[in-house]
Amino acid sequence: MHRITMDMDISDMHWKIKGTSKFTRKGASILGIIYFFLFAATIMWTTVVYALPALFPESADDGRVHYGLLVFLWGNMLANYCLCCTTKSFYADHEPRHVPEHWNYCLPCGRHLPPRAHHCLYCDRCVLKRDHHCFFTGCCVGYFNQRRFVLFNLYTCLSALHVLGLLLQYLEILNGPTMERLLSYIFPVMVYEWYVGSMPTFTALVILEMYVCVVACIGCGGLFGWQMMIIRDGQTSYEAVKDIKYFNQRRFVLFNLYTCLSALHVLGLLLQYLEILNGPTMERLLSYIFPVMVYEWYVGSMPTFTALVILEMYVCVVACIGCGGLFGWQMMIIRDGQTSYEAVKDIKRYNFGRTQNLREVFGPYWLLNFVFPMWTKLPGNGIDWTHTKIVKGY
Template sequence: MQRRQATLKEKLSEHYRKRDFKAKKQTASTAGVVFFLSMLVTVVLEGLVVLLPRYYTTDDGSMASGYRFAQFLCIWLFIETSVNWYNTYYDVANRVTKEMKATHYPATSETPPGWKNCPTCLLDAPPRSHHCSLCNYCILKRDHHCFVTGSCVGYHNQRTFVVFCLYTLISTAWAAFLQFCYLNEELPISTYWASFYFPLAGLWQYLVGAVSFINFFILIHLCCTLVSLGLVVFFLFWQLVIIARGQTSFEAWKQISIYRRRAVLNNFRDVFGELQNFLLLLVVPLRLPMPADGIKWVIEPKEEKGH
């Protein structure tokens, strides 16, 4: 007796019955990457096509001086932000491997002093490294998992993350300024159009045909830009604080300060390298060599009182 073939409806029903609809940890990381890339592309296109032409158009219809420079600046910020984003995203050098222990401790099979054995990776990890459940790797000097880049910020990409935050800060601040100027010219905030700047009120005014789609779109874009600006200000400030203190986010949370150098400048050198390298990194998004390997760390003795 032949077995009856399941219908398409039955196959779909069985598929969704077995499907796990619980939110995955990686979903937040994917959503963050999609949000950033969408914002990056739409902001630069909006700036070049809509915002800059409107801002630099004079009363007689000609372009004011500085328009070409503003276009160049917009493209340059886009390149710097996107390349530093990629340099942060590409965190392969941060991943702990078996070869790291073999290089520094070739004659022992036991966990070296100060190291720890990761039960997930099944290898020994150097000091300051931690396992990331999202990346599924142990990360050298792990600071945090960045949902915007979908990768971990650690020893080899912390400085590019800081530069990425800096350029994102400049870009979002400028974009928010241009977006507000555009909307304020179309719908002055000092008039009865002030209610439009509340998103729900703006949505209602768009649905009833009181405002155009482009105005409503730029309003939503402005809200997203302001949220991004607030987040990047926080992360940039926090990174500079913990770098100055010679800590990672985990160490600051656990109040671990044994890796802090006495001179604040040395704490910055541990992350950025020499000053000339950092200044070059600010202008050209290169992958410069780090000052050390991120495996061995010196614990400086505490200064006794009175000395």
């Protein structure tokens, strides 16, 4: 008898989602895509049009280095994003005449599925080696596009860190190197100062972009780390997360490690920035706190542009932490040859060794993926899997 892949709770959830409108089911993904492109375009515009020209004259060698680094990081980020969105991992093959014993059965689709394939409630399709549904790309992360997702998170994290450093230096030009203005970087203070007219709108936008960079760096860095770990172990996110004991003892520790390292790096940047500030006063330090920033912007004591820069700084911090954590998680389950589902369920029968697990996700020349997007063919097809061992209950 073939196993059914969806329990009653998930099945009930599927039919509830199925009964809603198509826009409602895809609304979260649409909003995620809009968010990504909106903030990416805004941050790139601020950095290229204002920050870099102000920080580095055209004749400066440092300026050319930063322009080149910007092109490299953002080029890889956008290329992997587009490849992740356009590379589908749907199971579209016809069901074989003789269904293997270890295949599962999908209730919504009414068909048998190969091992590690699962039904997505949002795509309403079955996905090969499904890891999870990403709302920022609007698609599922599966067998054929997992490497794109991992590298997208890596380069988003690095891009956010790079832009965060540039925006911090640019804010020093806008506000002056004083602790008094540091308070304006806090989101509420930035909004307040922009509202009251004390902060230019452009400055508030730059601060806002810094917030976006922080969020992107945190989120994508975390996703990249997570993907690399599950790839290393030959797992999907499902397979990795289902290993409760393993997750609590090792996944959780490594996740906190990457989050801690990301936070320490950002903290180090901020501490270095504080060291070069002249005339330190705690009065302006408060302006970088979000509520205070909003208040100062509201009353006009902070220019709108400064408030935006502070907001962007917050975004950069969140991005750095989030992407760093996701990157760490993905690296852990990749290392063990698992998906997130398999990790939670303690399913380890697809662990072919760390090197082979990495090749299974990134291809034969897997290290080159971390330099530029690779179009090498993956060793498998996402359907046929050779088990290292059978785990009861899968």
